[in-house]
Amino acid sequence: MSEAKVYLNGRLVGFHKDPRKLVDTLRTRRRNGQLPPTISVTYYESTNEVYIYTDAGRLVRPLIVVKNGKPLLTEEHIKGLQEGRITWRDLVRQGIIEYLDAEEEENAYVAPDLEHVTPEHTHVEINPIIILGLGVALIPYSQHNLSTRNMHGAKMMDQGLGLYAANFKLRTDTMSYLLYYPQKPVLKSKVADFIRYERRPSGQNIIVAVTPDLYAMDDALIMNLDSVQRGLFRAVFFRTYTAVERRYPGGQKDRFERPTEDVSGYLGEEYYHAIGDDGLPIPETYVTGGDVLIGRTSPPRFLEEVTQFGIIEENRNESSITVRMDEEGYVDTVLITDDPNGARMVKVKLRQEKIPELGDKFAARGGQKGVIGMLVSQEDMPFTEQGIVPDLIFNTHSFLSRMTVSYLLEIVGAKVGALQGRHVNGTPWNGEPVKDLEATLRQLGFKPTGKEILYDGLTGEEMVARIYMGPMYYQRLKHLASQKIQARARGPIQILTRQPTEGKAREGGIRFGEMERDTLIGHGAAMTLYERLVEESDKTTVLICEECGNVAIDDAIRKERYCPVCGSRKVQEVEVSYAFKLLLDELKSLGIYPKIVLRDKA
Amino acid sequence: MTLPDHILQQVEAFAKKKGLSAAEKKKLIKAVEQWIEEEAKAEYWEDVGLVAAESMGEPATQATLRTFHFAGAAEVSVSSGVDRMLEIADALHKIQTPSMTIYLVEPYNKDEEKARAFALSIQETVLTDVARISEDYFAKEIRIEFDEKALQERGLSQDAVIKKIEARAKKKGDLAGNVYVLSFADSQISLEKLRKLRMALEKLHISGVKGIRFAVVTKEGDEYIVRTSGTNLKAVLKLKEVDHTRTISNDIHEIAEVLGIEAARYMIIEELKKAYGDMEVDLRHFSLLADLLTHDGYYEAVGRTGVAGKKGSVFARAAFEETGKHLTEAALWGEVEHLKGVVENLIVGLPVKVGTGRVKLLMRLGE
Incomplete structure (x- = not known):
């Protein structure tokens, strides 16, 4: 065997005859404390290379060292830790706990827990839960789920509305949401304690009934309207609008003020109702889309013009910040400060209440998400003998292909917690065993399966099936129907093409694309297509010269129509799309003469 | 008009179920035809x-995820799915899996042994299949080491191969055991030429039909047929064992060249059917595409070099590809x-x- 290459932080620094010995020595020294604990040493047998990393930015994680099938961490150590005689640092220094990075994990054989340790193992996990990331570890009983479901669930965790920061009143996030009544989860993972999830919770405990319904098909949810009206999942949305008094070259600058009627671009009296003479809005005023939130005027774009009387008239432009067309709400906070350049800056926070409505998105913790399909009054919802009415109805069919067992276990677990008035531990691998929970439910006089006898809210009759029902922790996600809805009949157009604008913020239309075009052609609906693409888009009447085929001019003042190229007055009106007129212009700019030959329509 | 087989079968089944008489059945078939x-x-x-x-196009988007179902050494693999559809539509000259289906005349199609012998005889053998070639630039030698087992498998004798080598190299070499050495030590040959000769020898055709890399015998119905990997329709059709009325290749360019453009049109339809597999697409869509690909008398691609590039309208061409070029031209x-x-x-x-x-509607006023 030839000598092994030794790389230090990716650079070849030398060769070694006995790489195994090198690696062992380095590791022993690291465990003895002669080398820093975060150094990683890896030997690749296949390529006969040793990689040593000492640089920053590597993710390392602690593991218990195993020697000859026995973990070095003993009962003695644990006792010492509990009594405070030794600390974590001591364990690391003694080489009992070791930090490995992704590279060195290639050389390690890690057992998930003490039971699985064999003489071949080199390390054992401190707790199996640290295999998981934060998001998945927060899902109770996530070890029972498909990994894809846990990933979906983890992704949705950070979209949940809650108390995102305790100083939200002072913050000026561009957008932020706040849940009115965030709650601690009844059934939770131990990890929630470590990250202090209960201080910044992002959901509410609600009663869920699992039963199929037409209005709950394809992941729709049925919610109890009365629960919503009592404040369930009610949230508030803040948006911060910012304006700066910009300075321009030449010493001019913007001014925060209430624009007067002589300012060019003046919007009209009714748009300025929310602001005072200083241009700033009055807190707790109700504003709607288009209202001016921060009054501001800008100096004219070009230097002042001298009027015929010899007075320099400063004609300022309106440059106010208005509320977005699809938003409304109360002015919450007005903040005056300086921007980094020293210019005066105003930040205005708009507050808007968001009550759950049709189309709002909700999710449980196991990746089971859905949107509200119907809001039902409490008297029409099913109820139990005790008079418990579900807040939410979840569709049975959502389980079949997704197999989210954690959802089912959560109902059983949280039911026990609610009945006994305690938190239930649902930590993956270390949670309370489901058998125990079921036994407790039986003792408390409930079915161990979690099923309930329900009565139909409409007829009052007992439902034939027993319905799985109980408390669950649900999150309201930040995708709200009111912020996505978009429609247009008339509205702004683009200057270049004269076609409707695109995008919700620009009051745009929905694109009638190529594939949609194909469907209409496929059906032979030529006139419908014409209406979509021309009449309701960029239809224009252009004048075409009969003689030379160029675009002619309509001189409205002298009331004559003529061709600017050949001077002919034989001019015809032709209806085409403006995009075509633009194409003609572009062809001319290429040096191509597009001559239009006119013929009678027939 | 005659009904397609599968519809006819349905009608027959219906007639049988209802117990219709021959006249009634005839009437029914006529009605279906008319409908x-x-x-x-x-x-x-x-x-x-x-x-x-x-x-x-729509089923093709569905098919993207499920391609390549065929594998295995003994079977001749034929590409299918989106890859094959693109090959046909783009009229690629070098297709991924060129293949022939060779039907044999009697008695070869009834006797497995004879069919196998035929398959073996058309399989192309090049020198590297039966020998290892190495060169020695210092001694100016090319050493050819014969693999006796491979020679035996292909039914070739060492002498016959050596004759072919000598014909190509225009030189006699020395044979020692199974190593044949061509020595150029005494000549003024440049190293470059030596290397070129060695490369030419690697591809030296020894036996079989050129281009047919692999041939296997399979049974179809009650006769034995030969499937090949690699095609050479022109050469194969000349062989006396081959039923030249049915033998085909999946290289449409080759079909167009050997059998004519109408045959190519037919093969496009057949190959499209195969490429789409169990996705149900009406035959008439295929036939329209096939017509379009062949109507100029030769097989050409859709796309800017073919169908789309030959449109009569400037705007239509400009809307597709190379806008500036088409407008200025x-x-x-x-x-x-x-x-x-x-x-x-x-x-x-x-x-x-x-x-x-x-x-366009014209209304006659006053009538």
Whole structure:
């Protein structure tokens, strides 16, 4: 065997005859404390290379060292830790706990827990839960789920509305949401304690009934309207609008003020109702889309013009910040400060209440998400003998292909917690065993399966099936129907093409694309297509010269129509799309003469 | 008009179930024929081209994820799915899995042994199949080490191979055991030429039909047929064992060259059917595409070099690819845009001339 290459932080620094010995020595020294604990040493047998990393930015994680099938961490150590005689640092220094990075994990054989340790193992996990990331570890009983479901669930965790920061009143996030009544989860993972999830919770405990319904098909949810009206999942949305008094070259600058009627671009009296003479809005005023939130005027774009009387008239432009067309709400906070350049800056926070409505998105913790399909009054919802009415109805069919067992276990677990008035531990691998929970439910006089006898809210009759029902922790996600809805009949157009604008913020239309075009052609609906693409888009009447085929001019003042190229007055009106007129212009700019030959329509 | 087989079968089954008499059955078949003639026709001014394109394009998007189901050493693999569809539509000259289906005449198609012998005889053998070649630049030698087992398997003798080598190298070498050495030590041959000769020897054709890398015998119905990997239709059709009325290749360019453009058109349809597999696409969409690909008398691709690039309308060509080129060239030649196609009218902003856009009503007043 030839000598092994030794790389230090990716650079070849030398060769070694006995790489195994090198690696062992380095590791022993690291465990003895002669080398820093975060150094990683890896030997690749296949390529006969040793990689040593000492640089920053590597993710390392602690593991218990195993020697000859026995973990070095003993009962003695644990006792010492509990009594405070030794600390974590001591364990690391003694080489009992070791930090490995992704590279060195290639050389390690890690057992998930003490039971699985064999003489071949080199390390054992401190707790199996640290295999998981934060998001998945927060899902109770996530070890029972498909990994894809846990990933979906983890992704949705950070979209949940809650108390995102305790100083939200002072913050000026561009957008932020706040849940009115965030709650601690009844059934939770131990990890929630470590990250202090209960201080910044992002959901509410609600009663869920699992039963199929037409209005709950394809992941729709049925919610109890009365629960919503009592404040369930009610949230508030803040948006911060910012304006700066910009300075321009030449010493001019913007001014925060209430624009007067002589300012060019003046919007009209009714748009300025929310602001005072200083241009700033009055807190707790109700504003709607288009209202001016921060009054501001800008100096004219070009230097002042001298009027015929010899007075320099400063004609300022309106440059106010208005509320977005699809938003409304109360002015919450007005903040005056300086921007980094020293210019005066105003930040205005708009507050808007968001009550759950049709189309709002909700999710449980196991990746089971859905949107509200119907809001039902409490008297029409099913109820139990005790008079418990579900807040939410979840569709049975959502389980079949997704197999989210954690959802089912959560109902059983949280039911026990609610009945006994305690938190239930649902930590993956270390949670309370489901058998125990079921036994407790039986003792408390409930079915161990979690099923309930329900009565139909409409007829009052007992439902034939027993319905799985109980408390669950649900999150309201930040995708709200009111912020996505978009429609247009008339509205702004683009200057270049004269076609409707695109995008919700620009009051745009929905694109009638190529594939949609194909469907209409496929059906032979030529006139419908014409209406979509021309009449309701960029239809224009252009004048075409009969003689030379160029675009002619309509001189409205002298009331004559003529061709600017050949001077002919034989001019015809032709209806085409403006995009075509633009194409003609572009062809001319290429040096191509597009001559239009006119013929009678027939 | 005659009904397609699968519809005919359904009608027969229905007739049997209802116990119809022969006359009644005939009447039924006639009625079905009439119904198909009336109902299954395209409407006037229907854009059949677009419908065909969408009907073939949509299933193709579904098929992207499931390609390559065939594997295995003993079977001749044929590419299918989106890869094959693209090969056909783009008229690729070098297809991924060229293959032939060779039907044999009696008695070869009934006797497995004879079929196998034939398959072996057409399999192309090059020198590297039966020998290892190495060179020695210092001694100016090319050493050819024969693999006796491979020679035996292919039924070749060492002497015959050596004769071929000598013919190519124009030189006699020395044989020692199974190593044949061509020595150029005494000549003024340059090293470059030596290397070129060595490379030529690697591909030296020893036996079989050129281009056929692999041939296997399979049973189809009650006869034995030969499937090959690699094609050479022209050479194979000349062989006396081959039934030249049925033997085909999946290389459509080859078919067009050897059997003519009508055969190529037919093969395009057959190959498209195979490529789409169990996805149900109406035959008429395939036939329309096949017509389009071959109507110029030779097989050409869709796309800017073929069908789309030969459109009569400037705007239609410019809308597809190379916009600037088409517009400037049209200006140079003084082309006239007649606004007859769909794309042209969309660009200009006029109703497209298909479907309702084509219909013109004239009303006679006062009648």
